[in-house]
Amino acid sequence: MEERGNKTIICSVFFLDIVEYSKKSVSGQISLKERFNAFLSEAIRDVPIDDRIILDTGDGAAISFLGDVEDALRAALSMRDSLNSEEGLKDPPLLVRMGINLGPVRLVRDINGQPNIVGDGINVAQRVMGFAENGQILVSRSYYDAASRLSQAYAGMFQYVGSRTDKHVREHEVYIIGKPGEQTSEQRMASGEVSSGMAKEPAAMQSAWSGLMSKSGALYAKGLALFQQATPALKAVYLGVPVVFLLLVLLLVKLAHRPAAVQDSQLAAVKSAPTISTQMAAQATSVPATVAPAVKQQPAKTEAKKDTRKADTKSDAHKADAKKDAKAKGDAKAKGDTKKKQAMGVVMLTVKPWGEVYLDGKLVDVSPPLTRLEVAAGAHVIELKNANFPVYKRPINIKAGQKININYRFSN
Numbered sequence: 001m002e003e004r005g006n007k008t009i010i011c012s013v014f015f016l017d018i019v020e021y022s023k024k025s026v027s028g029q030i031s032l033k034e035r036f037n038a039f040l041s042e043a044i045r046d047v048p049i050d051d052r053i054i055l056d057t058g059d060g061a062a063i064s065f066l067g068d069v070e071d072a073l074r075a076a077l078s079m080r081d082s083l084n085s086e087e088g089l090k091d092p093p094l095l096v097r098m099g100i101n102l103g104p105v106r107l108v109r110d111i112n113g114q115p116n117i118v119g120d121g122i123n124v125a126q127r128v129m130g131f132a133e134n135g136q137i138l139v140s141r142s143y144y145d146a147a148s149r150l151s152q153a154y155a156g157m158f159q160y161v162g163s164r165t166d167k168h169v170r171e172h173e174v175y176i177i178g179k180p181g182e183q184t185s186e187q188r189m190a191s192g193e194v195s196s197g198m199a200k201e202p203a204a205m206q207s208a209w210s211g212l213m214s215k216s217g218a219l220y221a222k223g224l225a226l227f228q229q230a231t232p233a234l235k236a237v238y239l240g241v242p243v244v245f246l247l248l249v250l251l252l253v254k255l256a257h258r259p260a261a262v263q264d265s266q267l268a269a270v271k272s273a274p275t276i277s278t279q280m281a282a283q284a285t286s287v288p289a290t291v292a293p294a295v296k297q298q299p300a301k302t303e304a305k306k307d308t309r310k311a312d313t314k315s316d317a318h319k320a321d322a323k324k325d326a327k328a329k330g331d332a333k334a335k336g337d338t339k340k341k342q343a344m345g346v347v348m349l350t351v352k353p354w355g356e357v358y359l360d361g362k363l364v365d366v367s368p369p370l371t372r373l374e375v376a377a378g379a380h381v382i383e384l385k386n387a388n389f390p391v392y393k394r395p396i397n398i399k400a401g402q403k404i405n406i407n408y409r410f411s412n
Helices: 026-043 070-085 122-132 139-147 187-191 194-227 232-272 275-284 289-295 298-343
Strands: 009-017 054-056 060-065 096-109 115-118 137-140 158-165 171-177 342-353 355-359 362-367 372-376 378-386 392-398 403-409
Touching: 009 026, 009 070, 009 122, 026 060, 026 070, 054 115, 054 194, 060 070, 070 096, 070 171, 070 232, 070 342, 096 122, 096 139, 115 298, 122 137, 137 139, 137 275, 139 171, 187 355, 342 355, 342 362, 342 392, 355 372, 378 403
Parallel strands: 096 137, 342 403
Antiparallel strands: 009 060, 009 096, 054 060, 096 115, 137 171, 158 171, 342 372, 355 362, 355 378, 378 392
């Protein structure tokens, strides 16, 4: 800490906030803060004291990690696991929102002579946390760029949310860390659940919508400032412009409806005019009686109708057979899928602080967030790897429908 004094450094900042803390009674606040402190202490216990600075904000905390960039991510995942473990078991419930940023901070001493930090790095972390919902972990673009390039498994943990605008009209691109059991669009695309086009389209639409909303908010703020600074005469002009625009729109709509009215009148005239069939019927009534025997074609028409009905009946029979065949194929496929699911087993993982999961020598994912791993029945080898600890290896022989629990904490 002394070596870094009076210097601006780049570090990751983890900001947490207890939701609706001020609305609780004094006893409720004490209960929430005690549980919050216990979970946070557990989340950062593996980080050296010299590599962290903890600021108590009353209804939350801000932690600056001066060493490994990954420390903030591990602490956030551990904190979320602890919150999920007590969900619904305590009253009042502990609801926390979290944000992570990578940015510049300056190390200073507070009024008590204790280490403190100030700067844009901690300010942005608080803004990003403010965009989160209960239980969510949001990270800034700068932290995502750093963490996602440490490992391909890390990159799959993040999903782009969009651009958000804070109260100072500053835009922030944020990413969310998926909850355990969830899959990002990249993971669903890799597993074949959705096509690449379907996976990219919602993200692209969400990004475009978020950008539009943020720009609209910025324009609104600038327009409001200009209106407040304007003279009374200019304010009257500003208010009159929307009225004139509305009148022009109404005029255009009225003009656009005129051709439609003309078309309706022409159509009504055509409907009221005698049709060709009506004219032919009138002419047929004036045909002399000597021509009548040549027009008798009713028996032939009746036979043609019978043949048509027979053909329709055969067609309906073919359609019914086709539907039966399709249903039989669907039932067979469903049975096959059921047998395939029955031939799988489940490995439930609880890894602390985190670890890369390998199945038979192949990387599957990072746990957390991975907690449930489906494997084919038979013999396998599960490996858990963390760059800072020895590798954990466990052979398993799982049966169809069996569930195996692996609970492991890395330690030297």
